[in-house]
Amino acid sequence: xxxxxxxxxxxxxxxxxxxxxxxxxxxxxxxxxxxxxxxxxxxxxxxxxxxxxxxxxxxxxxxxxxxxxxxxxxxxxxxxxxxxxxxxxxxxxxxxxxxxxxxxxxxxxxxxxxxxxxxxxxxxxxxxxxxxxxxxxxxxxxxxxxxxxxxxxxxxxxxxxxxxxxxxxxxxxxxxxxxxxxxxxxxxxxxxxxxxxxxxxxxxxxxxxxxxxxxxxxxxxxxxxxxxx
Numbered sequence: 373x374x375x376x377x378x379x380x381x382x383x384x385x386x387x388x389x390x391x392x393x394x395x396x397x398x399x400x401x402x403x404x405x406x407x408x409x410x411x412x413x414x415x416x417x418x419x420x421x422x423x424x425x426x427x428x429x430x431x432x433x434x435x436x437x438x439x440x441x442x443x444x445x446x447x448x449x450x451x452x453x454x455x456x457x458x459x460x461x462x463x464x465x466x467x468x469x470x471x472x473x474x475x476x477x478x479x480x481x482x483x484x485x486x487x488x489x490x491x492x493x494x495x496x497x498x499x500x501x502x503x504x505x506x507x508x509x510x511x512x513x514x515x516x517x518x519x520x521x522x523x524x525x526x527x528x529x530x531x532x533x534x535x536x537x538x539x540x541x542x543x544x545x546x547x548x549x550x551x552x553x554x555x556x557x558x559x560x561x562x563x564x565x566x567x568x569x570x571x572x573x574x575x576x577x578x579x580x581x582x583x584x585x586x587x588x589x590x591x592x593x594x595x596x597x598x599x600x601x
Contacts, residue, residue, distance in 0.1 A: 402422040402423050404432060409421055413448075416448075436461040440455060443458070488583055489588075492548075497519060505580070512541055530571070533571050550586050580594065581594040
């Protein structure tokens with residue numbers, strides 16, 4: 373028993389050293405999970421649990437996108453470790469959001485797109501968000517305007533503009549997700565964009581872009597040249 377404890381402790385130390393020396397790029401996916409689980413599950417070899425998680429969910433991304441309840445159902449994981457795994461994604465979301473807000477100017481930068489894809493790409497229901505910008509195109513706030521069931525989110529231009537005025541925004545960026553992963557805009561998406569743009573124009577607020585996020589891709593109205601003028 374003592375020999376087994378000594379063996380997995382030694383293995384954990386080697387994983388930590390490997391991370392210090394080379395970062396996660398040198399890791400197999402199961403080793404990433406091993407290192408994480410070692411902080412939530414003590415006195416136990418967690419390599420079998422890491423491999424079981426990958427077998428059950430298919431990838432690291434699917435694991436952190438899964439519900440806490442589903443992760444904790446894997447034998448040997450429990451709620452404590454499941455919360456830790458979900459915490460990783462939430463901290464990443466906060467980091468990307470704060471990084472985007474630190475930009476001196478932002479309209480459709482790589483940081484913004486990464487933030488949108490990370491926070492919305494894996495959602496099962498549709499969500500419509502608005503990024504509010506000041507006169508220098510610096511982020512003031514990000515608000516979720518509407519959440520709905522899959523492929524159905526009702527967004528009223530008046531609601532978007534009310535929040536824009538409340539945030540004292542000079543410009544906005546519209547962002548919503550397509551849970552299906554198909555990011556081409558629907559007729560409803562195009563009509564909504566035009567309606568919001570027309571309402572914003574009356575209030576002298578600029579609509580910079582409308583970004584549709586899929587699981588691994590995005591569609592930018594601005595980049596595709598279909599933003600209303």
